[in-house]
Amino acid sequence: MMPNTQTCQPERLEAFLNGKLSSRDEELLEAHLDECSQCRRHLDEAAAAPVAWTRATAYLKDDPFDLEVISGFSDEPLALPPQIKQVLDVLGATDDPGMLGRLGSYEVSGVVGAGGMGVVLKAFDRPLDRTVAIKVMAPHLATSGAARQRFSREARAAAAVIHPNVIAIYGVSTDTPLPYLVMPYVGGASLQKRLDTEGALPVADILRIGIQIASGLAAAHNQGLVHRDIKPANILLDQGVDRLVITDFGLARTVDDASVTRTGVIAGTPQYMSPEQARGEPVDARSDLFSFGSVLYTACTGRVPFRAESPYGVLRKITDNVPRPIRELNPQIPEWLCNIINRLHAKSAEDRFQSAEEISQLLTQCLAHLTQPTVHSLPKELHKPRKVFGVRARNAWIVVVAGVLVFSMYFLFSQKTVESPQVSRSGPIINTSSSNGIVLPWEQPDSTTKWADQLETVLKHIEQSIILPSPPGPLSPSTGRGGASDDLRNER
Amino acid sequence: MSNMPETRDSLIIQIQDPDNRDAWDAFTQIYRPILYRLARARGLQDADAEDLTQRVLMSVARAIPQWQKNPNTRFRHWLNRIAKNAILNALTRGRTEIGVGGSEFLNTVNNLPYSSNEIEAQIENEYQRQLYRRAAEIVRDSVNADTWLAFLNTVVEGESTEAVATRLGKTIGNVHAARSRLMRRLQTVVKDLMEADE
Numbered sequence: 183m184m185p186n187t188q189t190c191q192p193e194r195l196e197a198f199l200n201g202k203l204s205s206r207d208e209e210l211l212e213a214h215l216d217e218c219s220q221c222r223r224h225l226d227e228a229a230a231a232p233v234a235w236t237r238a239t240a241y242l243k244d245d246p247f248d249l250e251v252i253s254g255f256s257d258e259p260l261a262l263p264p265q266i267k268q269v270l271d272v273l274g275a276t277d278d279p280g281m282l283g284r285l286g287s288y289e290v291s292g293v294v295g296a297g298g299m300g301v302v303l304k305a306f307d308r309p310l311d312r313t314v315a316i317k318v319m320a321p322h323l324a325t326s327g328a329a330r331q332r333f334s335r336e337a338r339a340a341a342a343v344i345h346p347n348v349i350a351i352y353g354v355s356t357d358t359p360l361p362y363l364v365m366p367y368v369g370g371a372s373l374q375k376r377l378d379t380e381g382a383l384p385v386a387d388i389l390r391i392g393i394q395i396a397s398g399l400a401a402a403h404n405q406g407l408v409h410r411d412i413k414p415a416n417i418l419l420d421q422g423v424d425r426l427v428i429t430d431f432g433l434a435r436t437v438d439d440a441s442v443t444r445t446g447v448i449a450g451t452p453q454y455m456s457p458e459q460a461r462g463e464p465v466d467a468r469s470d471l472f473s474f475g476s477v478l479y480t481a482c483t484g485r486v487p488f489r490a491e492s493p494y495g496v497l498r499k500i501t502d503n504v505p506r507p508i509r510e511l512n513p514q515i516p517e518w519l520c521n522i523i524n525r526l527h528a529k530s531a532e533d534r535f536q537s538a539e540e541i542s543q544l545l546t547q548c549l550a551h552l553t554q555p556t557v558h559s560l561p562k563e564l565h566k567p568r569k570v571f572g573v574r575a576r577n578a579w580i581v582v583v584a585g586v587l588v589f590s591m592y593f594l595f596s597q598k599t600v601e602s603p604q605v606s607r608s609g610p611i612i613n614t615s616s617s618n619g620i621v622l623p624w625e626q627p628d629s630t631t632k633w634a635d636q637l638e639t640v641l642k643h644i645e646q647s648i649i650l651p652s653p654p655g656p657l658s659p660s661t662g663r664g665g666a667s668d669d670l671r672n673e674r
Numbered sequence: 675m676s677n678m679p680e681t682r683d684s685l686i687i688q689i690q691d692p693d694n695r696d697a698w699d700a701f702t703q704i705y706r707p708i709l710y711r712l713a714r715a716r717g718l719q720d721a722d723a724e725d726l727t728q729r730v731l732m733s734v735a736r737a738i739p740q741w742q743k744n745p746n747t748r749f750r751h752w753l754n755r756i757a758k759n760a761i762l763n764a765l766t767r768g769r770t771e772i773g774v775g776g777s778e779f780l781n782t783v784n785n786l787p788y789s790s791n792e793i794e795a796q797i798e799n800e801y802q803r804q805l806y807r808r809a810a811e812i813v814r815d816s817v818n819a820d821t822w823l824a825f826l827n828t829v830v831e832g833e834s835t836e837a838v839a840t841r842l843g844k845t846i847g848n849v850h851a852a853r854s855r856l857m858r859r860l861q862t863v864v865k866d867l868m869e870a871d872e
Binding site for chain 2: 199208216222234235239240241282291292
């Protein structure tokens with residue numbers, strides 16, 4: 183064996199790594215490595231940077247995902263829920279590698295979701311060059327003749343509802359092994375998602391959402407169609423709250439017929455059911471109104487009105503209990519909105535509002551009042567002797583705060599012998615300057631000036647944070663809506 | 675390197691041809707696991723992760739014709755950007771990609787925290803991982819079984835060189851030499867693959 187000193191040479195290591203050593207020299211080196219831990223370390227360092235070793239260790243180790251990647255992307259059947267798999271199995275072959283398959287004339291590109299009643303596929307309608315959502319009836323329902331019949335009848339009824347707040351129906355296929363409905367792909371998250379992330383919504387948003395749900399429901403009810411599954415997850419918001427569509431018309435009823443009423447199994451969540459639904463009684467449009475009330479309640483409080491451990495517990499609460507008062511959970515909600523929801527929540531359908539149309543109009547008036555309280559008064563039926571936390575009350579509150587602030591400034595500066603005649607007229611200053619910002623004309627050095635600046639900022643902030651209505655008077659209506667910038671924009 | 679798949683160099687050019695299904699398959703073989711794992715890492719279930727993968731691959735497929743060979747733009751970086759945007763879209767504006775009906779999947783996706791940088795880092799990390807695994811497959815097929823085991827058992831599985839040497843009937847020097855040389859080769863292949871992707 184060669185002496186150690188002759189093999190402890192970095193260039194030999196490099197040559198070895200590159201396979202440049204003779205086999206005899208390799209043997210000698212390996213024998214040397216047996217004994218020389220320093221050369222072993224040098225060899226490691228020469229072979230690759232430390233980060234590469236670490237990466238090799240981390241990246242080459244299999245993790246659970248790899249096993250699924252292997253099973254999921256080989257030729258083996260995909261590890262999908264059986265329901266989705268059954269639906270995907272009926273798809274025809276496609277030439278497009280980016281697509282999962284074909285359904286009728288649609289190229290299916292993915293699975294959007296699956297529920298108790300069916301699977302929603304995302305697909306492309308090539309002839310019309312648009313993306314669509316296809317709701318395919320669940321295979322276990324499709325075997326029921328009654329369910330299929332009901333499906334097609336309801337699908338046609340839903341298709342007859344043409345309204346901006348009701349999902350459009352592009353097409354229906356009822357003679358295929360699995361019946362399906364073709365609908366537009368809708369933008370935005372569901373109301374459920376919005377409530378999950380944001381909790382209770384601002385009153386104006388609740389009203390905007392409510393108006394649209396109510397008018398969508400009115401359109402459906404006019405066609406004799408009861409939705410029967412009004413819940414936040416079925417309300418899709420398109421960018422913000424300015425446009426929403428109600429989805430899932432028809433299928434809910436199909437499910438009821440095929441499974442719920444026969445087996446007594448409750449499909450999905452019963453949280454938004456009406457008492458008559460919970461009791462398994464026949465329902466009419468007013469059942470939707472109760473559910474609508476529950477949707478509004480959830481939007482006001484961030485939580486569902488009837489909560490219990492089990493679905494049956496929920497059903498019992500729906501039939502027997504009155505939900506916790508909204509204003510206990512969210513005092514921001516005006517009394518009149520609570521009253522509307524309470525009326526929607528009447529256990530007996532007779533005691534509710536009698537039509538979605540009526541509520542839609544009512545909520546529209548409420549929104550007008552909310553945005554322009556001086557121009558539009560609340561609908562008469564909502565007038566209550568006690569008026570708490572209305573816009574007027576808020577304004578009064580601002581005046582009080584501002585008054586206190588100005589008073590404290592006065593106190594502060596008078597201590598420092600500042601003579602400022604305007605300060606003493608605290609009320610007028612606030613009122614006259616409300617649209618221009620506050621000008622505090624004193625000239626004080628150092629810390630006092632800073633103080634004043636800070637107070638000024640605070641006052642401006644308070645002023646801006648709450649939109650002051652314009653004083654009633656001979657002003658144009660446009661000035662009533664907002665602050666100074668609106669006024670400027672509306673000048674011409 | 676001679677071990678490189680022959681299509682590698684022109685893969686990017688090939689996938690720009692919409693009729694070339696093989697090229698697309700080769701391409702998705704690389705990127706599908708990356709995307710899938712990203713989705714799983716964000717908490718999605720298998721089927722949902724696959725759907726997201728599908729959506730992102732679709733947007734990549736749509737964007738690919740726009741790519742032009744250019745010495746200043748590395749294809750991989752361009753592609754990572756496309757993938758990142760597509761994932762961000764799927765996760766955020768993906769809200770706009772919502773079909774009708776309530777969907778557990780979308781609730782899951784939309785509840786995930788995300789940030790542009792974080793996703794970029796994740797994509798790069800997954801890309802590197804995929805790179806190492808592709809390289810390891812190539813290297814594994816070019817060495818004898820004991821050499822591979824010496825590497826796998828000590829470097830990946832964390833066994834001591836002594837234990838592995840005893841089991842394989844080799845000396846410590848043998849095991850150490852074998853795994854270091856394999857590591858070097860792995861590095862070279864990783865580099866080659868990365869260059870081919872760019």
